[in-house]
Amino acid sequence: MLRCGIVGLPLSGKTTVFNVITRAGAEVKAYAGGKTDPNRAMVAVPDERFDRLVHLFQPKKVSPAVMEFVDLAGLSRGAGKGAGLGNAFLSFVGDADALVHVVRCFDNPDVPHPEESVDPLRDWQIVEMELIFRDLGVIENRLSRLGAKKRLLPEEEQEKVLLERCQAHLMEERPLRELAFSPEEERSVRGFAFVTRKPELVVLNLDETQTDETRIPGWKDMEKLVSERGLGLVRIYGRMEMDMADLAPEEQEEFMKDLGVVESGRNRLIARAYGLLGLISFFTTGSDEVKAWTLRKGDTALAAAGTIHSDLARGFIRAQVVSYEDFCAHGESLPRCREAGVLRLEGRDYLVADGDMIEIRFNV
CATH class of the missing domain: 3.40.50.300 (P-loop containing nucleotide triphosphate hydrolases)
Structure with a gap:
């Protein structure tokens, strides 16, 4: 901490x-x-x-x-x-x-x-x-x-x-x-x-x-x-x-x-x-929990996955990402973000931006 x-x-x-x-x-x-x-x-x-x-x-x-x-x-x-x-x-x-x-x-x-x-x-x-x-x-x-x-x-x-x-x-x-x-x-x-x-x-x-x-x-x-x-x-x-x-x-x-x-x-x-401290936040969302996670500026999608759980980093496939700003600009709707092409899939080397909303796809 x-x-x-x-x-x-x-x-x-x-x-x-x-x-x-x-x-x-x-x-x-x-x-x-x-x-x-x-x-x-x-x-x-x-x-x-x-x-x-x-x-x-x-x-x-x-x-x-x-x-x-x-x-x-x-x-x-x-x-x-x-x-x-x-x-x-x-x-x-x-x-x-x-x-x-x-x-x-x-x-x-x-x-x-x-x-x-x-x-x-x-x-x-x-x-x-x-x-x-x-x-x-x-x-x-x-x-x-x-x-x-x-x-x-x-x-x-x-x-x-x-x-x-x-x-x-x-x-x-x-x-x-x-x-x-x-x-x-x-x-x-x-x-x-x-x-x-x-x-x-x-x-x-x-x-x-x-x-x-x-x-x-x-x-x-x-x-x-x-x-x-x-x-x-x-x-x-x-x-x-x-x-x-x-x-x-x-x-x-x-x-x-x-x-x-x-x-x-x-x-x-x-x-x-x-x-x-050089920190940024990314978000995971859903009906069970909304959570702000802490990363160092310049950390990757793989690091974000490991922050959530080591299993997500070990079985990392892709990160589904949309920026908070794009989310708001498209009616605060993930389906609309997908239709507009701003909800995207990123690889392990993607540099996470402050305010990204992320869902990790993985297979262990």
Whole structure:
């Protein structure tokens, strides 16, 4: 199961964002008293296409795509060098597939900022540097062990050269996600679980007064940062959206309209995190079940078959495929799609597209 680790400075609102994502209301409490064990929750990925298919087929069972979010303890200065809860925290970060980095933009005298002022760019840089220090520590430990050997094997020599290149890049205060690797190098560094290689989504945690960009401190700097670094960016009204969790959908919509908030940040955050991991969804439909299945972008019809069941991959013959868009364009009718030639048969090497509706033909 793919998971996103929620990181950020203490009191940045990470647990609030976690509660918004998981619709937990105030159920999950913020970290305190040296707690390091993360809060975890499986979350359905919002998808209007899936909702429409459920409405059309009226199945006995519905199974949306899901992903795991993990709320990690606040990352303070020095954590990357083992200070405070650093070692415990960073061990959990290493298990994440992507990072959701919550940056505080709101000012609240009742919740003092650990750096004594609100500065989103500075806060992002603090956490980023701690992650860089963590990866540098991993590299230094491995290079030290290699250096203690009298003679290195050829593959160890190659590893040493690669790690020294990674070390030099990190020393320039640049994350490893910005360093290009060959396929062979990718395999070599994978085992180190470098945290700065993980894709990152920056979440600006706002209050209800910050609906206008001019009210977000350092907005232009953050916008420039994510553009230059190739990061994702989402704005979320953490406390407000958590407080709205118990309201009916129509009440939530009216409340947000009164505040001038066009769209909830929750769905956009989950969808962006899903895309950040390079994931797509394909659908299987019927009266028994409508299900959204998760694949990596670029996976084949054979991989889709194996995702459903190993027997389907073993006995794969053909995949019957129609895109969701074509399905809708032809009256939401599979017979009409067949007549129009958009319901087609594909072989095992077909690259599955996001939103494909698939039925696997197989023989075991």
